Amino acid sequence: MANRSLQISAWALSGGIAVLVLGTALALAVQAKGVGLHPADWAALRFTLTQAALSTLLSCLLAVPVARALARCTFRGRRALILLMGAPFLLPVIVAVLGLLSLYGRNGLLNQTLQALGLPTVTIYGLHGVVLAHVFFNLPLATRMLLNGWHAIPAERFRLAQTLGLPSPFRHIEAPMLAAVLPGIALSIFLVCLTSFVVALTLGGGPAATTLELAIYQALRFDFDPGHAALLAGVQFAICAVAVSLAARFTLAEGLGLGLDRAPVGQKAHWVDAPVLALAALFLILPLVAVVADGAPAVLQLPALVWQAALRSAVMALVAAGLSVTAALILVQAKVAGAAWVEGAAMLPLATSGLVLGTGLFVLTRAFVRPESLALPVTVLVNALMALPFVFRVLLPQARDLHRTYDQLAQTLGLCGGARLRWLTLPRLARPLGLGAGLAAALSMGDLGVVALFAGQDQATLPLVVQRLSGAYRMDQAAAAALVLVLCSFALFALCDIGGRRAAP
Amino acid sequence: MKPFHLALAFVSLAPMAMAETPVLTVLTYDSFAADWGPGPAIAKGFEETCACKVAYVTAGDGAAVLSRLQMEGAGSAADIVLGLDTSLTETARATGLFAPLVAQAPNDLPVPFSDATFEPFDWGWFAFVYDNTKLTMPPKSFQELAASDLKILIQDPRSSTPGLGLVMWVKAAYGDQSAQVWQDLADNIVTVTPSWDAAYGLFLKGEADMVLSYTTSPAYHLIAEKDPTKSAATFDEGHYMQIEVAGKLASSKHQALADQFLAYLASDAAQSVIPTTNWMYPAKTPATGLPVGFETLIKPEKSLLLSSVDAEESRKAAVEEWQTVLSK
Numbered sequence: 001m002a003n004r005s006l007q008i009s010a011w012a013l014s015g016g017i018a019v020l021v022l023g024t025a026l027a028l029a030v031q032a033k034g035v036g037l038h039p040a041d042w043a044a045l046r047f048t049l050t051q052a053a054l055s056t057l058l059s060c061l062l063a064v065p066v067a068r069a070l071a072r073c074t075f076r077g078r079r080a081l082i083l084l085m086g087a088p089f090l091l092p093v094i095v096a097v098l099g100l101l102s103l104y105g106r107n108g109l110l111n112q113t114l115q116a117l118g119l120p121t122v123t124i125y126g127l128h129g130v131v132l133a134h135v136f137f138n139l140p141l142a143t144r145m146l147l148n149g150w151h152a153i154p155a156e157r158f159r160l161a162q163t164l165g166l167p168s169p170f171r172h173i174e175a176p177m178l179a180a181v182l183p184g185i186a187l188s189i190f191l192v193c194l195t196s197f198v199v200a201l202t203l204g205g206g207p208a209a210t211t212l213e214l215a216i217y218q219a220l221r222f223d224f225d226p227g228h229a230a231l232l233a234g235v236q237f238a239i240c241a242v243a244v245s246l247a248a249r250f251t252l253a254e255g256l257g258l259g260l261d262r263a264p265v266g267q268k269a270h271w272v273d274a275p276v277l278a279l280a281a282l283f284l285i286l287p288l289v290a291v292v293a294d295g296a297p298a299v300l301q302l303p304a305l306v307w308q309a310a311l312r313s314a315v316m317a318l319v320a321a322g323l324s325v326t327a328a329l330i331l332v333q334a335k336v337a338g339a340a341w342v343e344g345a346a347m348l349p350l351a352t353s354g355l356v357l358g359t360g361l362f363v364l365t366r367a368f369v370r371p372e373s374l375a376l377p378v379t380v381l382v383n384a385l386m387a388l389p390f391v392f393r394v395l396l397p398q399a400r401d402l403h404r405t406y407d408q409l410a411q412t413l414g415l416c417g418g419a420r421l422r423w424l425t426l427p428r429l430a431r432p433l434g435l436g437a438g439l440a441a442a443l444s445m446g447d448l449g450v451v452a453l454f455a456g457q458d459q460a461t462l463p464l465v466v467q468r469l470s471g472a473y474r475m476d477q478a479a480a481a482a483l484v485l486v487l488c489s490f491a492l493f494a495l496c497d498i499g500g501r502r503a504a505p
Numbered sequence: 506m507k508p509f510h511l512a513l514a515f516v517s518l519a520p521m522a523m524a525e526t527p528v529l530t531v532l533t534y535d536s537f538a539a540d541w542g543p544g545p546a547i548a549k550g551f552e553e554t555c556a557c558k559v560a561y562v563t564a565g566d567g568a569a570v571l572s573r574l575q576m577e578g579a580g581s582a583a584d585i586v587l588g589l590d591t592s593l594t595e596t597a598r599a600t601g602l603f604a605p606l607v608a609q610a611p612n613d614l615p616v617p618f619s620d621a622t623f624e625p626f627d628w629g630w631f632a633f634v635y636d637n638t639k640l641t642m643p644p645k646s647f648q649e650l651a652a653s654d655l656k657i658l659i660q661d662p663r664s665s666t667p668g669l670g671l672v673m674w675v676k677a678a679y680g681d682q683s684a685q686v687w688q689d690l691a692d693n694i695v696t697v698t699p700s701w702d703a704a705y706g707l708f709l710k711g712e713a714d715m716v717l718s719y720t721t722s723p724a725y726h727l728i729a730e731k732d733p734t735k736s737a738a739t740f741d742e743g744h745y746m747q748i749e750v751a752g753k754l755a756s757s758k759h760q761a762l763a764d765q766f767l768a769y770l771a772s773d774a775a776q777s778v779i780p781t782t783n784w785m786y787p788a789k790t791p792a793t794g795l796p797v798g799f800e801t802l803i804k805p806e807k808s809l810l811l812s813s814v815d816a817e818e819s820r821k822a823a824v825e826e827w828q829t830v831l832s833k
C-alpha cells in the first residue's frame with residue numbers, strides 16, 4: 001500500500017519535472033524558423049564537452065585523496081573545514097571569478113609574488129583557467145559527497161580488514177565504495193560544467209571559449225531565434241541523457257553490508273594526508289578570503305533594499321529547499337525500490353539551460369497572468385527544481401544502503417508509511433538530508449536565473465540586487481552585497497548541514 | 506453603517522478609484538528603474554503632472570528588453586518601451602508593435618538624428634577607459650592600441666550591448682579592413698566578458714590597462730566617488746555612439762498618457778536627471794547645463810554612427826567576423 005502511493009507520487013513528480021523542463025523547451029521549439037546547427041555551434045559543442053570532461057576528471061581525481069584524508073584524520077578544525085567545503089560551490093559565479101582573479105589574475109597575488117621574485121608571470125585566461133575555476137567550484141562538492149560515502153562504510157569492515165591482516169583496506173573496502181559513488185558525482189559535476197557560461201567566457205579569454213549555453217543566450221537575446229535556442233537546448237538534453245546512462249552503466253552496486261553503527265575507527269592517518277588537506281584548504285579558502293576582503297569595507301554603507309532583498313531571498317531559499325528535499329526523498333526512495341527511470345527525471349533539470357527554462361515559462365504563463373505576479377513563486381519552483389539533482393545525488397548512496405540493509409527488517413516488522421519514515425528513513429538519512437537541504441537552500445539563495453526575467457521593481461532577490469549594483473558602477477557595494485549573499489547562503493547551508501549531522505544517530 | 510454595507514461600499518468604490526488613476530507601464534532595463542537610476546525621479550516628476558501612476562517592468566539590458574517585447578508581442582502590458590539603442594531599433598520597428606510619435610522633440614545630439622517612431626532620451630560615446638595614474642600616454646587610435654603592449658577588456662557582442670557597440674565602432678571606422686583590426690587587437694585582449702559590469706569590475710581590480718566603456722564613465726568616479734584617476738582615451742578614428750530611445754506601443758490603452766510621458770521625458774525636468782543617474786549625456790541639454798564635473802570629460806570631434814538600417818544589415822556579419830578572427 002505504502003509502496004503504491006510512493007510509486008504514484010514518484011510518477012507524478014517525474015512527470016511534473018519532465019513537463020517543466022521539456023515543456024519549456026518545446027514552447028520555444030514551436031517558434032523554430034529553421035533547424036540545423038551553425039558551424040559556430042559545433043565549435044561551441046566541442047569546447048563545451050572538452051572543458052566539462054576535463055573539469056570533471058580533475059575534480060574527481062583530486063577529491064578522492066582529499067575526502068580520504070578527511071575521513072581518516074582527526075584534528076582540530078576538521079568539522080569547520082568540512083563545513084567550509086560547502087562554500088565555493090555556493091558562491092555566485094561572478095563573485096567566485098573575482099575571488100579567483102585576486103589570486104591568479106594578472107594583478108593577483110600569485111603574479112605579484114612571481115614578479116617580486118623576478119620570475120615570468122602566468123596567465124589564468126584560457127582553457128586551464130576555466131578548468132581551474134570549475135575545480136574550485138566542484139572539488140568541495142565532490143569531496144563532501146565522497147566523504148558521506150566514507151562515513152557510510154561500517155566501522156566493522158575496517159576492523160575486519162585489520163583482523164584479517166589485509167595490507168590496505170583500499171582494494172576491498174574503499175574501492176567498491178568509490179565505484180558505487182564516483183560515477184554519480186562525476187555525472188553531477190559534468191552536468192554543472194556543461195551549462196557553464198560566465199566562467200567559461202570570462203576566464204576562457206575570448207570567443208574560442210564559447211559554450212552551448214552562451215550560444216543559447218545569443219539565440220534568445222540578440223538573434224531572437226527561440227527555435228534555435230530550443231535546438232541547442234535539445235543538444236544539451238542529448239548530452240545529459242548519454243551522460244546519465246553512462247554513469248548508470250559504470251555505477252557498481254555496493255555490498256559492504258550491515259554495520260552496527262559504531263564510531264568509525266581503525267583507519268590510521270597517512271603521512272600524505274596532512275599536505276593534501278593543507279593544499280586543498282589553501283586552494284579553497286584563499287579565494288574566499290579575497291571575497292571577504294573585497295566586500296567587507298562597504299557592508300555598513302549598503303542601502304536598506306539590500307537587507308530587504310536578503311530577507312526575501314532567505315525565505316524563498318528555505319521554501320525552495322523544503323520542496324526540493326521532499327521531492328528528492330520521494331524520488332530517491334522510488335529509485336532504490338527499483339524504479340530505475342526515476343534517476344533520469346531527477347537529473348534532467350541539470351541539463352536544462354536556466355534561460356530556456358525561464359523564457360519557456362514566461363512564454364507559457366504570460367497568456368494567463370502578468371509575469372510580475374508570478375516572479376516569486378516561479379523563482380522558488382525553479383530553484384527547487386534546479387537543486388533537485390544535487391539533493392537526489394546526495395541522498396542516493398545512503399538511501400540505497402538503507403534499503404538494502406533495513407528493508408527486509410522493516411517489512412518483517414510491518415514498519416511502513418509514516419512510521420517507517422519517522423523511525424527509520426528520516427533518522428537514518430538525517431546526514432545527507434541536512435547536506436541536501438543546505439545545498440538546495442544555498443543554491444537557491446545565490447541563483448539569479450529566472451527571477452531576472454520575471455521580477456518587477458519591488459521583488460528583487462539578493463543576486464538581482466548585486467547585479468543591479470554592479471551594472472551601475474557601484475562595484476564596492478556590489479562586492480559588499482555579494483558578501484552578504486555569501487554569508488546568508490553559508491549560514492543557511494551550515495544551519496541545515498549541522499542540523500542534519502546532529503540528528504544523525 | 507453595518508460592516509456588510511461598508512464592505513460593499515469598498516468593493517464598489519475600488520474599481521472607480523482604480524479607473525481614476527491609470528497606470529502607465531514602462532518596460533525598461535534594470536539599471537534605469539533601479540533606486541539609483543533615473544527611473545524613480547522621472548516617475549515621481551511625471552506623476553505630479555499626470556494624475557497617474559508609473560510602473561516599471563524591467564529586463565536585464567536593452568537587448569533583453571527587446572527580446573521580452575518580442576515574446577509578449579501585441580499582448581504586452583507595457584505602454585512605453587524605453588532603453589533600446591540604435592543597433593536594436595530596426596528589429597524593434599520590424600515587429601510592427603510601435604506607434605508613430607505624435608511629436609518629435611528637438612535634441613542636441615552631435616549627429617543629426619530624427620526618427621518618426623523612437624524618441625532619443627540619452628546618448629554616449631563608447632571609449633576605452635584607463636587609470637591616468639598608471640597610464641600617462643594613452644593610445645590615440647585602434648592602431649596605436651594594437652601596436653602597444655596594453656591589455657584591454659572587452660564585452661561579448663553576442664550578449665552585451667557595449668560589446669556590440671565596439672564591433673560596430675570598428676566596422677564604422679574601418680569598413681572592409683575591420684578583420685585586420687581585430688587580428689591586430691587580438692593579443693591586447695585579456696578576455697571577453699559576457700556583460701559590461703564583469704569587464705568593468707575586472708578593470709577596477711587591475712586586470713587590464715583599459716576597458717571598453719563610455720566617455721562619461723570617468724564622471725561617475727569623479728562626481729560620485731571624488732576620484733579623478735579615471736579617464737577615457739580619445740581615438741582619432743572618431744567614437745561610435747550609443748543613442749538610447751523610447752517608443753510607444755500601438756497596443757497601449759493609454760495612448761494620450763504615453764504621449765504625455767514621452768513629452769515629459771524630453772523635457773528639462775527629466776533630462777536633467779539623466780547625467781548623474783544613468784551617467785550618459787541627456788538627449789537635450791537642460792537649460793541649467795550639465796552637472797559640474799562633466800566639463801572634464803573628453804569631447805571627441807568625430808562621432809561615428811551607422812544608421813539603424815545599416816547597423817541591422819551589418820550586425821550579423823560583423824559579429825561573425827569578430828568571432829572568427831578572435832577564435833583563432
